[in-house]
Amino acid sequence: EAQVTQNPRYLITVTGxxxxxxxxxxxxxxxxxxxxxxxGLGLRQIYYSMNVEVTDKGDVPEGYKVSRKEKRxxxxxxxxxxxxxxxxxxxxxGRGGLGYTFGSGTRLTVV
Amino acid sequence: RKEVEQDPGPFxxxxxxxxxxxxxxxxxxxxSFFWYRQDCRKEPKLLMSVYSSGNEDGRFxxxxxxxxxxxSLLIRDSKLSDSATxxxxxxxxxxxxxxxTFGTGTKLQVIP
Numbered sequence: 001e002a003q004v005t006q007n008p009r010y011l012i013t014v015t016g017x018x019x020x021x022x023x024x025x026x027x028x029x030x031x032x033x034x035x036x037x038x039x040g041l042g043l044r045q046i047y048y049s050m051n052v053e054v055t056d057k058g059d060v061p062e063g064y065k066v067s068r069k070e071k072r073x074x075x076x077x078x079x080x081x082x083x084x085x086x087x088x089x090x091x092x093x094g095r096g097g098l099g100y101t102f103g104s105g106t107r108l109t110v111v
Numbered sequence: 112r113k114e115v116e117q118d119p120g121p122f123x124x125x126x127x128x129x130x131x132x133x134x135x136x137x138x139x140x141x142x143s144f145f146w147y148r149q150d151c152r153k154e155p156k157l158l159m160s161v162y163s164s165g166n167e168d169g170r171f172x173x174x175x176x177x178x179x180x181x182x183s184l185l186i187r188d189s190k191l192s193d194s195a196t197x198x199x200x201x202x203x204x205x206x207x208x209x210x211x212t213f214g215t216g217t218k219l220q221v222i223p
Contacts, residue, residue, distance in 0.1 A: 033211065042215030043155070043198070050209060058210075090154055099145050100200075100211070102154035 006103035023091030134199030
């Protein structure tokens, strides 16, 4: 089954404790992206990747890192999480003009 | 001006009604457009792409007006299961750079 898998689904952590949210896709898509969704602000792009070893900032990259060492994986790293990074995160993959498939989301709470 | 703008709603409509949403975008060079559906606390799911000539998928019709820079979604014969938030998405491609911008969504509530 074609899918984008994110883990974990839920995470509660403390300020400053490094964490990684994993994202994996099995559709051989070149394009992958991370978004955060906050009430009233919609989906905002954090980082995206056009291919292996090619990443670029989206609209809200501060406080986040990504890497794309393999085509299928695109982890999101929070080196020192802060409470303002509490949000619902989505990973997506796709092929340009054909639309995108989203993972089920990761609900992160930073206390 | 926001890059992609949608009326947040909510649009409360009775079952069987026809409802239409618009979405405006600011970049005249934008190249591809989509409508997504998002149920509460779930991931967005692709509803349909939007083509210049307009396209239809069952009860759903999408239109693109490049001159006025908006896309629209028409839902006929609304069902209770159509209740969701509808997001418009605009893709910009330029020199190897891809920017994907989501609208904040329009909430639809179909009432029995």
